[in-house]
Amino acid sequence: MVAYTIGNLLREGASILKEAGINSPYLDGQLLLKYISGYSKVDMVIYRDRLVDDKTVEAFFQLIEERKKGKPIQYITGHQEFMSLDFYVHENVLIPRPDTEVLVEKVLELLRDKDNPVIADVCTGTGAIAVSLAYYLPDSFVYASDISHHAVECCSKNIKRHGLESRMKLLQGDLLEPLFEEGLEGKLDALVSNPPYISKKDMESLPTSVRGFEPHLALYGGEDGMEFYDRILEDVCKLLKKGGLLAFEIGWDQGPVLAKHLEDKGIFKDIIIEKDLAGLDRIVYCFLEE
Ligand SMILES: C[S@@+](CC[C@H](N)C(=O)[O-])C[C@H]1O[C@@H](n2cnc3c(N)ncnc32)[C@H](O)[C@@H]1O
Structure with missing residues (x-):
């Protein structure tokens, strides 16, 4: 040699x-x-x-x-940094993206002065959002849930990696179902989610590194990419406390549509769309009416 x-x-x-x-x-x-x-x-x-x-x-x-x-480097090495924390990733779970830090930073800002906030992150994947929130809000309690057992396994490792077992609970199931099963009606100060949101049309134009390697389950958000937001909106008001925060990551072109869906519900106030560092719409958040 x-x-x-x-x-x-x-x-x-x-x-x-x-x-x-x-x-x-x-x-x-x-x-x-x-x-x-x-x-x-x-x-x-x-x-x-x-x-x-x-x-x-x-x-x-x-x-x-x-x-x-x-093959993405993160799937080879099993590591991705997010919010300056090291996350374990594997091939059946989405690699956390730097853009998602915009969502976490906003939620941290909005909850910083709240005592003992109870938060749920649905569609948690590696747990990047949930673990970061629990880590940077030391008096919070955070529920993380996902339908995929691969994600749950991965998130469990990340919870342990950051020593958050006593302030986090991991759940498995379809969207909000596990939160209801956990008896969280009216108990959440915030629900956050970065659900699958790629539309059928956009799935075809994803780069090979994403389409060929990242799980379809983590990407595809139905015909128009809005399916998961709409399903969450159906029942989220039963889980949030009055005035509770609802915050989503979105695709660059989904802000006005999601804001409209939230308005149409008639129970959310202060609906705001914010951009990422590239100047693209990245998050939508609002609060349940008091
Ligand atoms: C876009 S990834 C987001 C992962 C993580 N939140 C992040 O930001 O890195 C979407 C996640 O939703 C999960 N998911 C897909 N369908 C679901 C469902 N019906 N209920 C709960 N989770 C689901 C996938 O397994 C995947 O982990």
């Missing part, structure tokens, strides 16, 4: 990924090498002339092959 230094290995890995059209080939190579060898990025610079053992070289090129086929 060819002898590789850290520097040569990274260069060759990056060149394979670049040729395959991967956007950040050098960075991805570093992440993969870190994953298998434990070298930090700084180590990789300081020790760039150090020889790498054959087993590590072989493992590195195997991972480069996976990445070359478009």
Whole structure:
């Protein structure tokens, strides 16, 4: 086998990924090498002339092959950072997106002064939203629920990873059903959700890294992408306290439609659409009338 230094290995890995059209080939190579060898990025610079053992070289090129086929780096390494916290992810669960931090930050801002808020995150996936809220609101209690047992398993690991077992409860089931089964009627200060919201038409134009690798169950939101919001709106008023917060992540073109659906219900006030850092509509939130 060819002898590789850290520097040569990274260069060759990056060149394979670049040729395959991967956007950040050098960075991805570093992440993969870190994953298998434990070298930090700084180590990789300081020790760039150090020889790498054959087993590590072989493992590195195997991972480069996976990445070359478009598999997201997070599914290879099992990690994604969200709200400056490390989350475990696996292939049957959506990778948390930086855009979703807009939703979490808004909910944190709105609940910061509330004593002991009780919150539910439905369609929790890895638990990125629920775990972050519980972590940054130290007197909160957070319910996280999802229909997928893969998501529940993944979220459970993340709850443990951040030591939140005593302030979170994980539920499995269809949308709001597990919350009713838990006896939460009229008990929630906030319900948040980033449900599947991709429309039938938009599913076809998703990039391969998403369509080919991320679970359909986490993406498809029905013909017009609105199915999950509408189903949540049917009964959420029974779960929220008066004045309780309802906050959703949305697709860039769903804000006005969802705001209209909320208005039509006639029981929500202060309906607000906010944008993400790219200037696109990203969240809608409102409050149940007092
Ligand atoms: C867009 S992902 C969001 C994951 C996570 N909240 C996040 O922001 O990273 C949607 C999630 O909804 C879950 N889901 C799909 N249908 C559901 C249903 N009927 N009831 C509850 N969860 C559902 C999927 O399993 C998936 O984890």
